[in-house]
Amino acid sequence: MTHQPQRSRPSQRGSALNFRDFVTDLLATGDAIDVREPVSPTLEAGAVTRRTYDTRSPAPLFSALTEGAPGCRILGAPAGLSASPAAPFARLAAHFGLERDTTPSELLEKLISAMKAEPVAPRVVETGPCKENIRTGDDVDLERFPVPLLHEHDGGRYFGTYGFHVVRTPDERWTSWSVSRAMLHGRNTLVGPAMPQQHLGMIHQMWRERGERTPWAMVLGAPPAALAAAGMPLPAEVSEDGYVGALTGSPVEVVRTETNGLYVPANAEIVVEGFISPDETAPEGPMGEYHGYAFAESKPQPVFHVEAVTFRDDPILPICVAGVPPEENHTIWGTMISATSLDLLRSSGLPVSLAWCSYEAATCWLVVSIDIRRLAELHLTERQLSDAVAEVLFTSHTGWLVPKVILVADDIDITDINQVTWALATRHHPTTGQYLYPRAPGIPLVPYLTEEETRTGHGGKSITSCLLPEQFEGRTRGTTASFHNSFPADIRRRVIENWNAYGFPAR
Numbered sequence: 001m002t003h004q005p006q007r008s009r010p011s012q013r014g015s016a017l018n019f020r021d022f023v024t025d026l027l028a029t030g031d032a033i034d035v036r037e038p039v040s041p042t043l044e045a046g047a048v049t050r051r052t053y054d055t056r057s058p059a060p061l062f063s064a065l066t067e068g069a070p071g072c073r074i075l076g077a078p079a080g081l082s083a084s085p086a087a088p089f090a091r092l093a094a095h096f097g098l099e100r101d102t103t104p105s106e107l108l109e110k111l112i113s114a115m116k117a118e119p120v121a122p123r124v125v126e127t128g129p130c131k132e133n134i135r136t137g138d139d140v141d142l143e144r145f146p147v148p149l150l151h152e153h154d155g156g157r158y159f160g161t162y163g164f165h166v167v168r169t170p171d172e173r174w175t176s177w178s179v180s181r182a183m184l185h186g187r188n189t190l191v192g193p194a195m196p197q198q199h200l201g202m203i204h205q206m207w208r209e210r211g212e213r214t215p216w217a218m219v220l221g222a223p224p225a226a227l228a229a230a231g232m233p234l235p236a237e238v239s240e241d242g243y244v245g246a247l248t249g250s251p252v253e254v255v256r257t258e259t260n261g262l263y264v265p266a267n268a269e270i271v272v273e274g275f276i277s278p279d280e281t282a283p284e285g286p287m288g289e290y291h292g293y294a295f296a297e298s299k300p301q302p303v304f305h306v307e308a309v310t311f312r313d314d315p316i317l318p319i320c321v322a323g324v325p326p327e328e329n330h331t332i333w334g335t336m337i338s339a340t341s342l343d344l345l346r347s348s349g350l351p352v353s354l355a356w357c358s359y360e361a362a363t364c365w366l367v368v369s370i371d372i373r374r375l376a377e378l379h380l381t382e383r384q385l386s387d388a389v390a391e392v393l394f395t396s397h398t399g400w401l402v403p404k405v406i407l408v409a410d411d412i413d414i415t416d417i418n419q420v421t422w423a424l425a426t427r428h429h430p431t432t433g434q435y436l437y438p439r440a441p442g443i444p445l446v447p448y449l450t451e452e453e454t455r456t457g458h459g460g461k462s463i464t465s466c467l468l469p470e471q472f473e474g475r476t477r478g479t480t481a482s483f484h485n486s487f488p489a490d491i492r493r494r495v496i497e498n499w500n501a502y503g504f505p506a507r
């Protein structure tokens, strides 16, 4: 990617490409509230944020923190769900500059169309808001930020729970932006996972093989569309920066780091830069995690050295307080996995209508809806269909993240957990409908894996079919007994129109 510096100009605007605008828009629509009450970053901000997920309350912008340099703020629950029945995905949609009432399938189609489009390379600008404050060398002190202790039993304070790492291959052909957590280790060091199957770990390994440090940066308060793309399992060798340009229709404006020649979004709230040590590790964790559990152990992980930090005035540190759904590991990561999985399955010719990581299942299962008319044309058995899905999905970068798959006919709205539950209970045959893939590789963080499976990185993967036998011939025996299916249209219309007249509150 070529980087031609341009003259300094005002930063690009809008909620998708400017985190500050995203926050301002959330405040304006009531989807965030400015918490002016003094709040401690030590557990209190985490507890408030956790409760906003549970109660579907607006995102809290903590603007009077009791620790950290004056002016520093925290935004909790940047992609929590909203209480509004008309717009539960409003905050997620705002990441892409989409309407508040965007539906999951509209969002997935948007994400997929950008995967098919030509990448739009970032535009290098000379400077930007992230350079309003610059600290280098001995002046680097991460503890000046309100680095939160998120859960009581966490192994440390987490600086990076909603930011992305920037690394580039030694030959500069591929820049990776990826979300992975980072714990405070010292005043100028972080520690966190860089799994070898994830692109951060892959590129780190390339530098290690050369015996060199990995030039690295981490971006907090990034353009929301960039953060989402960094949480998206796009294939290896695909630079997320070009994808964000295609997704938003504008090149992301980036500036050169102070110290290591990488490029970072110009209007980011906070940027740390330096290198990942080739061999040094330190204990990291435990932390409350995406599957909803916290385990007791810390693990040795790579150490990230910070040689410079740059930040906006009154910077806002976004946080995800990981745990039971719905938090950003489900709303962002789960949605991005849904998009890449849907694209993969459809492109491979399988009769797939939609794919959805139910937020309620904590990114541990993917529901796939099957177009039963096309299924009938293919003359497959259930075993053949399951094996074909496993072959495509479980060998892919995105499918590595997904331990369980549920197949169901597309009369079910798979984004509605109640319909999925009903289908599982009434359509899945417990003796014949379960297909196991003990040799498939998978993410070792899944809670139910055995020690052996965690160590070898294989097993614990399944496909659960909720397809009924006759659906393989394109038929459905029973019809659904429901408001929609069991009454003629004129009666339904009358009932809806007269709802208030009957004495019920408006819906």
Ligand SMILES: Cc1cc2nc3c(=O)[nH]c(=O)nc-3n(C[C@H](O)[C@H](O)[C@H](O)COP(=O)(O)O)c2cc1C
Residues within 6 Å of the ligand: 161, 162, 176, 177, 178, 179, 180, 181, 193, 195, 197, 198, 199, 200, 230, 231, 232, 233, 234, 320, 328, 329, 332, 333, 401
């Ligand atoms: C809020 C959030 C936190 C995440 N934390 C981690 C993490 O700590 N480690 C990790 O490997 N992936 C984590 N992910 C998932 C990765 O970002 C995701 O798998 C992404 O595809 C990785 O980028 P890559 O495909 O370029 O490797 C997180 C995602 C989100 C949205």
Ligand SMILES: [Mn+2]
Residues within 6 Å of the ligand: 176, 177, 178, 199, 233, 234, 235, 236, 238, 240
């Ligand atoms: Mn990647």
